[in-house]
Amino acid sequence: MEEDKTGTSSTLSVSATSIKVTEVSKDGDALTFIIVSQKLSGTGEYHVDRTYEDFEWLQQHLFSLEDVPGIQGIIFPPLPAKAQLNPSAKLVKQLGLLATGENWMLYCKALEAYLQQVAAHNTLNKTKDLETFLTSAEPPGRQKVKKGIFNRLSQAVEGIRKEGHKDVDEFFKTERDHNFTLTGFSKTAAERFLEVVLTEQKIAMACGHFAASLQLCVEAGEDPDMQTFSKMCVKISEVMVSMKSNVQKVAENNVSTLGLGLDLESRYQEAEKEMLFRRTCKLVELETASRNAERAKPVKKAAMDEIKRAAEKDFDHTSGVAKQEIARFQRARVDVLRQALIQWCEQQLLTAKDSAELYKQHLQAFRGPASSDPSS
Incomplete structure (x- = not known):
């Protein structure tokens, strides 16, 4: 599908309601989340693994869509605060209710809701960055994030x-x-x-x-x-x-x-x-x-x-x-x-x-x- 100058395409290749964060794995202090989504064509599923830094990459790229008319009027789906292993009392207060689970599945549900809300948004779901995040085998978070207008404001x-x-x-x-x-x-x-x-x-x-x-x-x-x-x-x-x-x-x-x-x-x-x-x-x-x-x-x-x-x-x-x-x-x-x-x-x-x-x-x-x- 041809892209326009805003960096958006016409459709997302996966169903928004099918996006699931199915499990989480721990490697030292790092958490990796497994994301599964159903292809709209019905021919199979995408399975990708993403870190919290990858979620931040996606959020910042959504913020950087300066050329989309009226983009500053969008209520962007809020990304939960970063999860911490063995959080202190201060971090528990910052994470709130999401810090009370022991197996992190509650946190996975919050991330899942975030992705579904982005994928269901009529403007945000047209960005190629969301498509990359949900379907690419390579971790997108390694790419440098462009600072957009929201950082300055x-x-x-x-x-x-x-x-x-x-x-x-x-x-x-x-x-x-x-x-x-x-x-x-x-x-x-x-x-x-x-x-x-x-x-x-x-x-x-x-x-x-x-x-x-x-x-x-x-x-x-x-x-x-x-x-x-x-x-x-x-x-x-x-x-x-x-x-x-x-x-x-x-x-x-x-x-x-x-x-x-x-x-x-x-x-x-x-x-x-x-x-x-x-x-x-x-x-x-x-x-x-x-x-x-x-x-x-x-x-x-x-x-x-x-x-x-x-x-x-x-x-x-x-x-x-x-x-x-x-x-x-x-x-x-x-x-x-x-x-x-x-x-x-x-x-x-x-x-x-x-x-x-x-x-x-x-x-x-x-x-x-x-x-x-x-x-x-």
Whole structure:
């Protein structure tokens, strides 16, 4: 397929919904992710292995599509923070809920969701870099990444100066206010949910320690009281093991369902915030160009007017794309959170049902043979 000057092609050769991050391998401190995607032709699959640096390469190349009209108005799918083996408390806070898993499959799900969102985007899925990332046997991350306009627009000094710039469009003024509120709320919700999960993991660990301690109290001997005491210790230890398993399962359900939804919501609110900031930068550029055109001397008037028209066209493109992106994002975020809540409820109900049956068996074991006697 012939490419245009923006570096995009007309189609992606794989199905967006078929993209899966199926497994992860460890080599020292490095993680390698196996990505499988189904060919649209139906003739087979692509299997590629990618590091996190490869994901960063893809994200930076998406950011560098400066020639695509209105590209600054896109809410780019947010890439999760880099995973760390044996993360410190500080890194756990940075990674959030994605740092709570032991086998990294939760992190794989987050990367999988990122790739599916990029591949489903009507503009981003046309880039040859995405096609290369998903289908090439060679690791794309070894190539040098071009720094695009987003790197320049994200400088701290410029951000402070433009962050609170007054908007000329009531729609975007309202959206910026809503985003500011939701960014804080979604981040807080994810952090509080992480605290719940970490507490559940501590409770599960304590149950395991208590179960092991009870086993140490078991002694062999013919003393009837000691035999009775040892049997009680064994039974209580078994109950504590069941409690440990139950709390662990609850924590896993929390993270793999609602936890993933809250994490994605928080990262996407930040992504929208970045998009709104880029549009604000375009507004500042237009206002600057307009002032320069008004003050220009006759000899430079034509050139300044042309710069103003170009800035106005760029700003209008960005605003138009931004409105479409915001509408799409608001629909998608509701669907994602609804699905996360449904899955969370379903998984916790199943876990509760299984645990209730197990505790019933423990209770019968405590009651002994007499529990089966209707007259008891």
